[in-house]
Amino acid sequence: MEKHSDYHHGSLRRALIETGLELISEKGVSAFTLRELAKRAGVSTAAPYHHFRNKAELLEAMAAEGWRMMGEGFEASSAAEETPMERLYAIGRAYITFALEHTPYFRVMSRPDLYCTEEESDYSGTGLEVFEMLKSAVTECYPDRDRSDPVIQATVLNAWVQVHGFSMLWIDGPIRTTSLGKLGVEELMKLLFKTPVTG
Amino acid sequence: MEKHSDYHHGSLRRALIETGLELISEKGVSAFTLRELAKRAGVSTAAPYHHFRNKAELLEAMAAEGWRMMGEGFEASSAAEETPMERLYAIGRAYITFALEHTPYFRVMSRPDLYCTEEESDYSGTGLEVFEMLKSAVTECYPDRDRSDPVIQATVLNAWVQVHGFSMLWIDGPIRTTSLGKLGVEELMKLLFKTPVTG
DNA sequence: TGAGTATCTTAACGGCGTCAAGATTGGAGA
DNA sequence: TCTCCAATCTTGACGCCGTTAAGATACTCA
Numbered sequence: 001m002e003k004h005s006d007y008h009h010g011s012l013r014r015a016l017i018e019t020g021l022e023l024i025s026e027k028g029v030s031a032f033t034l035r036e037l038a039k040r041a042g043v044s045t046a047a048p049y050h051h052f053r054n055k056a057e058l059l060e061a062m063a064a065e066g067w068r069m070m071g072e073g074f075e076a077s078s079a080a081e082e083t084p085m086e087r088l089y090a091i092g093r094a095y096i097t098f099a100l101e102h103t104p105y106f107r108v109m110s111r112p113d114l115y116c117t118e119e120e121s122d123y124s125g126t127g128l129e130v131f132e133m134l135k136s137a138v139t140e141c142y143p144d145r146d147r148s149d150p151v152i153q154a155t156v157l158n159a160w161v162q163v164h165g166f167s168m169l170w171i172d173g174p175i176r177t178t179s180l181g182k183l184g185v186e187e188l189m190k191l192l193f194k195t196p197v198t199g
Numbered sequence: 200m201e202k203h204s205d206y207h208h209g210s211l212r213r214a215l216i217e218t219g220l221e222l223i224s225e226k227g228v229s230a231f232t233l234r235e236l237a238k239r240a241g242v243s244t245a246a247p248y249h250h251f252r253n254k255a256e257l258l259e260a261m262a263a264e265g266w267r268m269m270g271e272g273f274e275a276s277s278a279a280e281e282t283p284m285e286r287l288y289a290i291g292r293a294y295i296t297f298a299l300e301h302t303p304y305f306r307v308m309s310r311p312d313l314y315c316t317e318e319e320s321d322y323s324g325t326g327l328e329v330f331e332m333l334k335s336a337v338t339e340c341y342p343d344r345d346r347s348d349p350v351i352q353a354t355v356l357n358a359w360v361q362v363h364g365f366s367m368l369w370i371d372g373p374i375r376t377t378s379l380g381k382l383g384v385e386e387l388m389k390l391l392f393k394t395p396v397t398g
Numbered sequence: 399t400g401a402g403t404a405t406c407t408t409a410a411c412g413g414c415g416t417c418a419a420g421a422t423t424g425g426a427g428a
Numbered sequence: 429t430c431t432c433c434a435a436t437c438t439t440g441a442c443g444c445c446g447t448t449a450a451g452a453t454a455c456t457c458a
Contacts, residue, residue: 009437028312030229034415044438046417051436055415112371113227131377148378154390157379158361161391165364166356172311178330179347180356191353192360208406233446243407245448250405254446 013051015041017062024104029111034058059108060115066105067127070098074133084140089193091137092163096189099167106167134160162192212250214240216261223303228310233257258307259314265304266326269297273332283339288392290336291362295388298366305366333359361391 009015019041024032034055038045052058077094078087099106108114109127135147138155145152169175170185180188208214218240223231233254237244251257276293277286298305307313308326337354338346345351368374369384379387 012436030312033413035413045415046439047437049416110367110371112373113229116372127373128377131373135378150390153379153382154393157365157374157387157390160374161361161364161368162357163364164368165360165362168309168367169360169363172309173315174311174326174330175356175359178327179334180352183352188356191349191356194353211405232444234444244446245408246406248447 009041009043009047012041012043012047016048016051016058017065020058021062021104024107029059029104029107029114056115059111062105063109063112063115066098066102066109067130069102069105070095070109070127071130071133073098074130074137078137084137084143088137088141088159091134092159092193093189095163096167096170096185099171100185103171106171110164110168131160166192208240208242208246211240211242211246215247215250215257216264219257220261220303223306228258228303228306228313255314258310261304262308262314265297265301265308266329268301268304269294269308269326270329270332272297273329273336277336283336283342287336287340287358290333291358291392292388294362295366295369295384298370299384302370305370309363309367330359365391 016037020032020037023037023040034048035045038047041047048058052061073094074091077090081087081090135152135156138152138159139145139147141155142149142152166175166188170188175181175188183191215236219231219236222236222239233247234244237246240246247257251260272293273290276289280286280289334346334351334355337351337358338344340354341348341351365374365387369387374380374387382390
């Protein structure tokens with residue numbers, strides 16, 4: 001990538017995504033502002049509109065990138081495991097790990113109202129691929145069962161709900177402010193994945 | 200409550216909360232605007248500031264009211280059950296039922312960044328009482344165990360994470376857009392609460 | 399009845415997302 | 429190498445937002 005003049009930034013689109021995530025990390029996604037982002041990126045207020053139609057489209061690009069990264073994390077972490085069940089656990093850990101290590105990405109990803117124009121309309125590329133990977137991982141734990149088997153459906157639902165619920169409640173604060181918070185993430189993940197009977 | 204003149208609304212505080220929740224229900228919490236709320240309530244732009252210091256305080260009042268309602272729902276639904284375990288399931292159902300039947304309340308409640316000034320600072324009155332009720336319900340399922348017993352901690356964590364994760368993923372859309380959505384809420388809750396081994 | 403307080407309005411400020419119009423630049427084709 | 433076009437960026441503006449100061453109105457209670 002060549003260095004350009006002062007007038008033409010050269011790779012503003014990339015810079016907007018990265019600096020935007022920094023900004024979200026500092027002040028939260030609801031206080032995230034296009035004008036401040038432009039200022040920090042060293043361009044004018046209107047410059048971002050040559051790379052994204054509006055603010056929602058920038059957030060959508062962030063979310064899509066995050067979902068892709070999470071999918072790659074799924075593959076990387078499950079590839080190292082031997083059994084289907086271990087691969088499923090690895091995926092669950094990868095979900096939570098991503099949420100905690102790439103919190104600004106996850107914050108945008110888990111707010112579809114920010115970047116999905118309407119209900120169901122353009123819901124593709126928003127994590128459905130990740131959901132399918134989870135579903136496949138569960139299916140391979142029960143090779144003799146159909147994909148619509150209640151056991152599979154229940155396990156998929158439970159795994160999804162667990163990793164998502166834990167991630168949200170951890171990064172938003174509730175878990176950390178209660179007695180559970182003292183146990184730390186690692187211990188809580190062990191508890192979560194070993195619970196024999198659900199509440 | 201007497202009817203007042205046109206100039207003095209009479210019960211503006213209450214009207215702002217209720218009309219505000221209507222507005223949130225229609226356009227989402229991120230598009231919720233004080234100015235539009237004032238217009239719909241038939242008062243001037245500055246009128247709400249005589250009842251709430253700012254927008255965050257209005258949202259905080261909504262959230263506090265929602266948490267109180269959810270707590271009452273917990274008590275009402277668990278009182279009808281015989282065994283501790285049945286009471287715990289009833290509380291779990293009550294959590295999800297509240298999120299689905301009072302979605303605008305739940306949307307505000309589950310966005311502590313909107314009404315909590317800083318991290319941990321004023322986190323009281325934001326659902327910790329509800330968490331304590333859940334914890335008590337779990338503790339009574341294991342009368343011979345200490346409150347810090349790992350089994351109890353795990354069950355509390357799992358129950359919380361399940362009901363919260365399911366509620367979020369349902370009202371935000373993801374679950375409904377996948378194959379799981381076809382099963383409906385009732386069926387999914389049965390699957391969730393019966394899963395013998397977690398994902 | 400009159401004073402004081404609670405409540406509401408008007409008008410303004412700066413910041414926001416967005417857009418139209420114009421300036422600058424990089425690069426493809428002569 | 430020159431020319432011109434498309435891509436990129438800036439300036440300046442619009443309407444809407446949250447918030448506040450100053451003043452108007454109405455209820456309350458002595």
